[in-house]
Amino acid sequence: MRKLIMGIVEFREKMLPQYAKQFSKLALAQTPDALFITCSDSRVVPDLLASTHPGDLFTMRNVGNLIxxxxxxxxxxxxxxxxxxxxxxxxxxxxxxxxxxxxxECGAMKAVHTRNAKLKAPNLDRWLYHANNAAFRLEHEGPLDDRLKPHDQLSQLNVLVQLEHLMTYPIVHQQVTAGALVLSGWWFDIATGDMYAYERTSRSFEVIDRAMAERMIARLASRAR
Incomplete structure (x- = not known):
């Protein structure tokens, strides 16, 4: 907690002057480009990983990035x-x-994969139910990448399942169908710091390097025309 408190002071003294004008504008409105849905895990820091600034991302976090x-x-x-x-x-x-x-190394995916009944967490058990379809696919269809640990294989499939859950919302389905909204599945490898994006053509998560990023941006630009 001391680190958290002193971090606030450090931001106020060293960083806030750089962001003062931006915060002044953001106080009136926000226009983020994306809704970023990710896990509550402390090791996943969206603004750090994507080099974004205040106002860039509308972020939703929960255990297991479930929808x-x-x-x-x-x-x-x-x-x-x-x-x-x-x-x-x-x-x-x-x-x-x-x-x-x-x-x-997602704790939620480890729990779903091992089906650990010893942990007395009834609310967590009910919440993780929304990842059961991913566990079913891993068991019956296999992983996207068999080189990964089983819980990481599950984590990747879980991203795809949650994208499908998103499409059950009529407002999302309507906007995607109209070409006004794009859904993407990403996966972060904590050990290497690499971010991966799911590619439908290869049915795999591919690292977002410069070449990959340019292809992704080109696709987004073509859809916007």
Missing amino acids: PPATAEGASTGDLSEASAIEYAVLVLKVANIVVCGHS
Whole structure:
């Protein structure tokens, strides 16, 4: 806690002068380009990994980067917090992109994979139910990358399942179909610091290096025309 408190002081004294004008503008409105959905894990820091600044990302974090699917009427089958963030991002902020980002060594994915019943956490058990489809796919269809540890194989598949859950929300489905919204699946390897993006053509997560980034940006630009 001391590190957290002193970090606030350091920001106030050293960084705030650089951001003062930006915060002044952001106080009036925000126009983020993307909704970034990722895990609560302390090792995953979106603004650091993407070199973004205040106002760039609308971020939603929870255990396991899970998105409870919606009913045909658009009502969440799980916690309202996630559904509210999705609605706000799409309807009010009008983001053009939604990214679901999983990561390696995810505690949530380890719990789902081992089905550890010893941990007395009934709320966590109910929450992790939303990753069961990913576990089913891993068991019956196999991993995207068999070189990874089983819980990391699950983590990658979980990203794809949560993207499918996103598409159950009518507002998301409508915007994607209209070409106004793009969904992307990313995966962060903590050990190497590399970020990967899912490529449908290769059915694999590929590292986002400069060449990959240029291809991704070109695709986004072609969709915007």
